[in-house]
Ligand SMILES: Cc1cc2nc3c(=O)[nH]c(=O)nc-3n(C[C@H](O)[C@H](O)[C@H](O)COP(=O)(O)O)c2cc1C
């Protein structure tokens with residue numbers, strides 16, 4: 184139990200020494216008797232690619248060689264470079280190994296740990312082909328990053344509150360409790376110009392000020408960890424890699440607005456995040472950062488975890504609160520805003536995980552520091568979960584104002600298989616796509632809105648020439664119409680109608696007036712739906728229409744799908760100039776739709792063809808195509 | 816329920832566990848959803864009888880309980896398979912070909928999405944992002960995560976669940 188700031192500082196200094204190797208201060212480390220610290224990513228992507236086996240193998244070797252006192256292994260949260268997982272980092276030297284398999288561990292152990300010779304073949308390879316030992320410091324994936332929210336992700340043990348304390352954890356809470364009035368905290372948040380990272384970008388300080396000014400005895404602090412955008416995993420990574428930063432920030436929020444109770448609403452699909460967070464809350468209680476009279480002050484604050492149950496709309500603030508209350512997660516009209524009348528009818532603030540994770544840094548380093556990062560109207564950094572058709576999928580945190588080109592090409596290595604970049608999708612089902620023309624636009628809240636997309640929570644899905652934009656719009660509308668809670672009719676019926684029209688177009692049955700209908704519907708739904716879900720549901724359509732109208736026209740007028748995705752209208756054809764009459768396609772066609780022999784040209788019977796694509800895959804001469812050949 | 820099954824031990828144990836859960840949450844604010852989660856963990860699904868017991872235990876109208884159960888896709892009133900297969904259809908997985916993988920599971924298992932094989936071994940669902948988008952396309956079977964799945968792998972994946 185830590186009862187005051189002196190005890191906190193004492194523990195911090197002790198832990199700083201223990202973690203000295205990771206700070207690159209080897210002299211201090213020697214004092215503590217540790218020779219090496221090895222971090223293995225133990226979450227999400229890396230875990231599914233087998234990092235647990237790597238961890239166990241390493242632990243075994245260290246134990247059988249009786250090196251436990253000299254070498255410490257730490258299972259950490261996400262290091263970001265998921266595509267190259269499982270990842271391992273060895274200190275001193277900060278040598279990163281990628282795609283480590285349990286079989287590789289013996290070599291790393293013998294060569295690096297015992298003989299001091301790092302294993303080059305497992306280094307990360309940069310864009311120019313060079314192998315880099317200190318990837319965290321020198322690989323282009325990392326050099327442009329600036330970590331604030333993810334500062335501790337992948338560098339500390341998320342299950343150890345002491346490691347968190349060792350990297351200045353709970354110092355911000357101590358600072359506000361000892362040196363600041365609640366009003367000062369709210370003012371600092373206002374001055375920092377931090378905007379919510381959950382989607383809309385609402386100024387956090389303003390939200391806190393509203394709630395703080397309510398004269399009510401009971402208020403609540405909530406955290407939105409519902410992460411509904413499919414394709415986004417930054418909130419998951421923060422909870423699994425650095426849960427205490429969220430706990431600390433929520434306590435700070437509680438102090439600022441005058442609340443003694445918080446709730447974290449986590450989606451049930453994230454069992455590991457839930458487990459890590461619950462363990463962290465338990466530790467925070469044991470150490471006295473949650474509970475009664477925190478750090479010997481009058482301030483008391485408690486935290487509870489609530490699970491979602493698979494409803495996207497529960498990410499919307501009023502629906503989330505209704506869900507915590509135990510009801511169907513339907514949104515409510517605003518006003519009254521939650522800051523006035525929220526959870527259980529009391530003033531409530533809700534912020535996103537990443538928003539919270541940023542706050543302790545702002546308190547410690549000051550609003551001015553935060554304002555020095557980012558663009559004029561979007562300060563600080565943003566975490567993006569980069570996925571889709573991209574070489575290096577993973578998590579990146581960059582200053583606001585970084586361009587899409589820097590993220591996609593410089594950091595994440597561009598598009599695999601020599602394909603071309605077509606667009607990036609941000610904002611999930613509420614967002615839109617950013618076409619190649621806008622690759623050099625600095626990314627911030629306002630520029631993304633101007634491009635017809637939005638920041639959203641930070642999912643960034645890259646698409647190449649093989650993605651059909653009409654099909655993508657159909658995919659998102661399928662999502663929103665399925666997830667519409669049904670309370671208001673513009674959303675319940677409107678999303679369904681828009682989905683049906685898109686379905687018709689992708690089946691080649693669309694007519695020109697359908698495109699007009701889509702535009703009218705989209706506008707009306709945007710203006711009349713009750714909550715953000717319906718209001719933003721048309722965005723994927725509007726933005727694909729804006730940048731890729733030619734693809735819609737191709738489906739409607741020419742009845743073809745230029746990307747070769749929409750099965751009902753694609754036709755497989757054999758290019759007889761390239762065909763060498765080998766007969767392989769005929770042999771593999773599961774429905775016998777191909778005829779021909781040495782004398783007669785091979786042809787595909789379109790009535791029989793089920794468009795499975797096997798023939799095109801098997802053809803050794805690349806002569807079977809289902810769309811126009813590029814450049815011909 | 817106990818009577819229906821002539822007091823068979825397992826049913827009684829489950830009922831007891833459920834009553835404990837209800838008692839534990841009775842004084843919590845907004846107890847229904849946490850209780851439903853735990854009840855589903857006990858029974859594997861939420862049949863009518865369980866919903867009724869929860870309604871009585873928490874002193875809520877049955878309609879409220881049913882309303883909540885039917886609202887959230889995370890709650891199911893149909894039993895699931897011993898191995899629950901979830902094919903991620905989130906955006907990252909979708910653009911990397913998740914649909915073909917889902918198709919492969921339906922044809923290989925001979926069941927539709929949302930259904931369970933007759934022997935109760937596998938159930939198949941499409942799910943929204945499991946947060947392992949870096950490995951898209953992703954399939955989860957109970958707690959096992961498979962990344963970078965291609966349709967050709969589906970049969971091999973299923974082989975892992977063949978009982979010895
Ligand atoms: C349909 C819908 C879904 C949402 N889903 C999420 C979500 O998954 N996570 C999140 O943080 N915010 C989500 N939001 C935004 C929240 O309503 C809210 O603005 C946000 O959590 C506030 O936190 P912030 O100010 O820190 O961003 C969603 C909004 C809508 C309309």
Ligand code: FES
Nearest residue numbers: 903905908944948
């Ligand atoms: S989209 Fe499939 S795991 Fe995220």
